[in-house]
Amino acid sequence: MYVERMVYPVFVLGVGTRIGIWMQGCPHHCHACINPELWDQKEKNNVDVHKILNSINSICIGNEVDGFTITGGEPFYQIEQLYRLLKGLRAFNKEILVYTGYTIHDIHNMDKGYQLLELIDVLIDGKYEEEQNVSGLALRGSENQKIYYRDSAIESRYVEYLNQGRKLQHFYDRKYMLSIGIHDRSE
Numbered sequence: 514m515y516v517e518r519m520v521y522p523v524f525v526l527g528v529g530t531r532i533g534i535w536m537q538g539c540p541h542h543c544h545a546c547i548n549p550e551l552w553d554q555k556e557k558n559n560v561d562v563h564k565i566l567n568s569i570n571s572i573c574i575g576n577e578v579d580g581f582t583i584t585g586g587e588p589f590y591q592i593e594q595l596y597r598l599l600k601g602l603r604a605f606n607k608e609i610l611v612y613t614g615y616t617i618h619d620i621h622n623m624d625k626g627y628q629l630l631e632l633i634d635v636l637i638d639g640k641y642e643e644e645q646n647v648s649g650l651a652l653r654g655s656e657n658q659k660i661y662y663r664d665s666a667i668e669s670r671y672v673e674y675l676n677q678g679r680k681l682q683h684f685y686d687r688k689y690m691l692s693i694g695i696h697d698r699s700e
């Protein structure tokens with residue numbers, strides 16, 4: 514599975530304290546995408562799903578983890594690997610949020626589409642549309658994107674979070690700065 518980065522703790526891409534997983538490879542090429550470095554898959558980032566799950570297990574031991582956020586890139590571009598990852602993540606009994614540039618209708622038409630959706634608690638669908646990027650729109654880059662919840666209990670957990678608007682987190686090391694979350698338009 515091509516994974517460009519895994520980050521903990523993430524507070525800005527779903528309720529609570531989360532592990533974020535950025536999958537690499539995206540066919541959508543949305544205008545003004547914030548992550549163009551995730552469009553092409555690089556062999557050095559090809560990691561076995563078991564290794565990813567082992568790393569997640571290590572983080573979960575002794576740390577607060579409320580959920581997982583899978584983004585990219587396009588997670589459904591690696592549909593088999595995504596299925597294996599989601600199956601493994603379900604064993605942790607935590608909430609799973611997945612971003613996709615496909616619509617939920619597209620996913621229904623994919624092999625294993627319904628099976629994948631059964632493993633997801635919160636799905637945010639649709640390509641990024643720069644002209645529909647509305648400042649303050651929580652969790653979504655543009656208004657065309659929709660949020661689907663597995664059930665009303667999960668949806669109710671998101672009400673207050675969404676009311677708080679957009680959030681960003683910045684991570685620094687000596688060489689670069691990583692900014693995650695939903696950004697306003699650059700202009």
Ligand code: SF4
Pocket residue numbers: 539540541542543546547548549551585586587613614640641
């Ligand atoms: S789907 Fe996401 S990662 Fe892919 S081009 Fe669009 S904004 Fe970028």
